[in-house]
Amino acid sequence: MAAAVESDLRLIELPGDGAGHVEIEGLAAGYEGARVLDLERLSIRKGEFLSILGPSGCGKTTLLNSIAGFVRPTAGRIVIDGSDVTDRPPYRRGLGMVFQNYALFPHMTVAANVAYGLRVRRLDRAEREERVREALRLVGLEGYAERRPKQLSGGQQQRVALARALAIRPAVLLLDEPLSNLDAKLRREMRVELRAIQRRIGTTMIFVTHDQEEALALSDRVAVMNGGRIEQLGTPDEVYRRPATRFVAQFIGAANVLEGTVTASGELDVGGITVGCGPLPVGVGEHAVVAIRPERIRLRTADEPGSTGIPDTPASALRTTDPAEASPNTAGVETAGGVAGTVGYRAFAGDAWHVEVRLADGRALSVQSADTGAGSADPPGAGTPVVATWDPADVIILDAGPEPETGAKPGTGPEARSGAGSEAKPDTGPAAKPGAEPGAGPEVGAG
Numbered sequence: 001m002a003a004a005v006e007s008d009l010r011l012i013e014l015p016g017d018g019a020g021h022v023e024i025e026g027l028a029a030g031y032e033g034a035r036v037l038d039l040e041r042l043s044i045r046k047g048e049f050l051s052i053l054g055p056s057g058c059g060k061t062t063l064l065n066s067i068a069g070f071v072r073p074t075a076g077r078i079v080i081d082g083s084d085v086t087d088r089p090p091y092r093r094g095l096g097m098v099f100q101n102y103a104l105f106p107h108m109t110v111a112a113n114v115a116y117g118l119r120v121r122r123l124d125r126a127e128r129e130e131r132v133r134e135a136l137r138l139v140g141l142e143g144y145a146e147r148r149p150k151q152l153s154g155g156q157q158q159r160v161a162l163a164r165a166l167a168i169r170p171a172v173l174l175l176d177e178p179l180s181n182l183d184a185k186l187r188r189e190m191r192v193e194l195r196a197i198q199r200r201i202g203t204t205m206i207f208v209t210h211d212q213e214e215a216l217a218l219s220d221r222v223a224v225m226n227g228g229r230i231e232q233l234g235t236p237d238e239v240y241r242r243p244a245t246r247f248v249a250q251f252i253g254a255a256n257v258l259e260g261t262v263t264a265s266g267e268l269d270v271g272g273i274t275v276g277c278g279p280l281p282v283g284v285g286e287h288a289v290v291a292i293r294p295e296r297i298r299l300r301t302a303d304e305p306g307s308t309g310i311p312d313t314p315a316s317a318l319r320t321t322d323p324a325e326a327s328p329n330t331a332g333v334e335t336a337g338g339v340a341g342t343v344g345y346r347a348f349a350g351d352a353w354h355v356e357v358r359l360a361d362g363r364a365l366s367v368q369s370a371d372t373g374a375g376s377a378d379p380p381g382a383g384t385p386v387v388a389t390w391d392p393a394d395v396i397i398l399d400a401g402p403e404p405e406t407g408a409k410p411g412t413g414p415e416a417r418s419g420a421g422s423e424a425k426p427d428t429g430p431a432a433k434p435g436a437e438p439g440a441g442p443e444v445g446a447g
């Protein structure tokens, strides 16, 4: 398919000047009186790939369906390229849509499926055939035009759905978990292809997913949603490296969250351990919350420093509150230059090891150790005494705020959850979305 992307395509003309700019203001939506969406403002640029990322039930689909016109907002406006479309029906918004379950007509050929929206729009036959041919070439399915959907793999069916949506040349394409039904390998391949197509044609894409890896890999920007609101909007790099809230830190990737009190020396006292954090934005004696990514923590065996082959950081991140009294404390047995614990378990994940380090008070640290090749040693096994260290520069300072709805309590173990996971959500099918049957949605509408 990559070759097709590189080829000289004419089908998907770039949208006209300014086409594809979406402005959302003060948007509220809900069901049976219960508000599930509350957005102050969201501006999506022309040609942008924006992912809407969040846990199940946070309102992603409601937001997408509000943009599409399937859900009627209770307040606010949606403006596409300067036109207020809030009260327009789906087929008059000039949008395309791709669903998780492909929503293809099983009795029609691939070509007929792709042409469907063009027929509804009454394009003449020659124009239809030309657009279908080129759309199929764009998604790498030339030669499949006469097949039926059931003669195609899942990935191929999803490409047909994409071709169908693109054939009408929408200024904005909405994608609702379109890769969720594909296996992990195909899903990764399709990601690359989807991004390549998007770059090639310049269509604004709004992509709903609960898979953080997918959002990071695909997007220009990611809107991280929680409880109907956007908690952070930023580039993949920003939301990962500088999460604005505890929720974002724990939902995107994994994070060991530590809460404590700021000491006179400007560090953080976490249950008797002093964590070197760099400058903290709160005063002495005040409460602060910080996060440390598992891949930023290094381990060495307690008795033989450096002997595991696992790289160690400078011994500066952690020390006892009073170095003169390097005695056991409530959080763990302190040693110079790190915090001591015992490996609870280690799990091999192909490119890395996941290690849980249990401290004396039951607190758990999640550590990720990259497998760097044939020469690299495995991390210590369960029951091994270890010392964990990290560089203060790698400590993420989070604003102390309310407990995240889905977050675990800090210091109790599974706070270093990996983020969104990648299981496919149950397939609700297009019938579960009002007006989302094939052909009824915006992808076949007159723009």
Ligand SMILES: Nc1ncnc2c1ncn2[C@@H]1O[C@H](COP(=O)(O)OP(=O)(O)OP(=O)(O)O)[C@@H](O)[C@H]1O
Pocket (backbone or CB within 6 Å): 031, 032, 036, 054, 055, 056, 057, 058, 059, 060, 061, 062, 063, 210, 425
């Ligand atoms: N048709 C409906 N009637 C009543 N409540 C609904 C309806 N659709 C969604 N909800 C509720 O609205 C909230 C947001 O749902 P929405 O489908 O937008 O979430 P989501 O983030 O897309 O979740 P998922 O990832 O599981 O699809 C949820 O609490 C859900 O139960």
